[in-house]
Amino acid sequence: MYKVEAATKLADRVYEYWIHAPQVAGHARAGQFVILRLHEKGERIPLTISAVKGDAVRVIFMTVGKTTEELATLRTGDSISDVVGPLGRPSEIDNYGTCCVIGGGVGIASTPLIAKELKEAGNHVIGIIGARNADLLILEDEMQEICDEFYITTDDGSKGVHGFAADVLKKLLAERKIDRVWIIGPAIMMKVTSGATVPYGIKTYVSLNPIMVDGTGMCGSCRVTVGGETKFACVDGPEFDAHQVDFNELMQRQRIYTGQEKVALEQFAEHRCRCEEGGHHHG
């Protein structure tokens, strides 16, 4: 069992958990992820490692389905049945010169560790975080602290630049030389944003989040097409060259279980209602 050392709600439907997992914390690098399973009947879901402190790792997630809704019911001191990691290849950190690290929505969770390692490798690091509105922005102080330059964007203009992260990136690209770019967020955001670096031929990494089961290269559920070849995101990635990724296929494969996910979520919501009416509490 893996203990939740601290559970905090960061924003609407967004939660931050520190989980005691020494074998993960002792080996984790930027760009890697864990797979967790809540209990005997749980599914295995991948979550990016957002930070490491001592024997604990931080994950940040948004409630989007049954498992994340259930995960969000855990409180400090509760336990998770299984946590395995760090999985996937670490980010390709090196001293490139100037690097831009962009996070969109809950994808911002991945950015501090990448930015920190890039900074430690000697890069000038530009951070851009974007969300729909100011209330959904996360890790603002942390990114501000790590990055040499830092920008915020909101779709509605409630904070920072009114617009998308891609708008800030385009402006920066027009003004100066950037050597490497990381973009982490929803598939559609990564697709659109990475388009901005194509004309400049700048190596751009995106972190892909297809459906996974084992996370160790054994099932092929997470297969993605990169540069015309089939790759397994769990072991060949999760970071890939954005300009080679077939984003449409990724988005199509993310929807395989949409119908079943809805059933599971509805059933869970119904179960919770009944429990609350009966005065029970599922911790």
Next chain:
Amino acid sequence: MGDRPADVRINDFNEVDCGLSTDEAIAEAERCLQCKKPLCVRGCPVSIDIPAFIGHVAEGDFSAAARSLKEQNMLPAICGRICPQETQCEGVCILGNKETPIRIGALERFVADRERENGAELPDVAKPTRKRVAVVGSGPAGLTAAAELARRGHAVTIYESLHEAGGVLTYGIPAFRLPKDVVRAEIDQVLALGVRLKKNHLVGRSVSVDELLDHDAVFLATGAGLPAFMCIPGENLNGVYSANEFLTRVNLMHAEAFPESDTPVMHAARVAVIGGGNVAMDAARVARRLGAKVSLIYRRGEEEMPARRAEVEHAKEEGIEFYTCVNPTRILGEQCCVTGIECVKMSLCGVDASGRRSPEPIEGSEFTLDVDMVVQAIGTSPNPLLVSLIPGLERGRRGNVVVDKNGRTSIHHVYAGGDIATGAATVIEAMGSAKRAAAAIDAMLKEE
């Protein structure tokens, strides 16, 4: 007691074969000729003293039979169920020349099941040697090596990346062929020898290569888990699975019980399964139990199918349609979902390197099957993850770890066995290679 009727068993995941009753087992054991030079023992990859254990069954001394089995095999309830006995012990049984061979597998299972129900005796464990051995992977090879080494007094830790031990026994082979409580009970027997099991530990990631090599000896048993795809158009459509994924979702994650369990799997009306091995039969029969009409597509003839004979028969009884001498060329889809599979008929001519007739496509014989899901069970190759991270570990062309007959690799204290060394093979062959490696590891540790 025989098999449960096909029309009943396709509605559940309970075991198909009910095993032998006590009377049946004794009667079967009494048929054994107790050969002076038993061919069956030579036919067994782990050299079980078959006449001895069968002799005890004939006398009605089932505890003695179990002790005899466990001298050579710590997983008898598993092997009795899934070994290809027809090509091993039973295949060479002298009785087979005139009548039917002794049902050695069924007897092995009977003895092991009987022992489990009555509380198993533990074999003796030698006094501690203080040597630390790391076993990577808890499948058949890893469990066997761990048991052998623990019995010899070494401190063994098994590292398993999944949340449950057993490897292919757990995620691969369905419960109707190998019930999961049987697997767990035999794993518990191995752990009862003092073996430590660390689940959720992916060596190479959660345990560094340096930490691994710091043990007095290492046994790599990471298996052949990397699924092959055919590389035909349409392969990444929603509804195309590797057999590994399809079987893992059901066997390990219990997707058949969704939404009671959280992992979903597609429920299709018509499924095509590609392949002719045990894994293909398993996938076809799982799909059948999920309610599908299933077509099995295999590029050679039925005689060439590498699956156990019993599984081919079971699949047919359960209504799986066989398309033999047929090869898929394209998976068809509309709006991201599978709608059909285009195939070509094959003719078998000549004999290839594997000794089987070699299939050639027949021009103009293309046809389409309407299906909404495809499972590819065309084989797996050695897991590349860990072995590619160990500097100086020699690997073969197919990604397997190169070993000598005792499982020694190119690194002094690192051994390997099972599918990671041989490429995909049977459970019992993996166990045989693990036993030889364990003996060599023990000898090395005692020399030091």
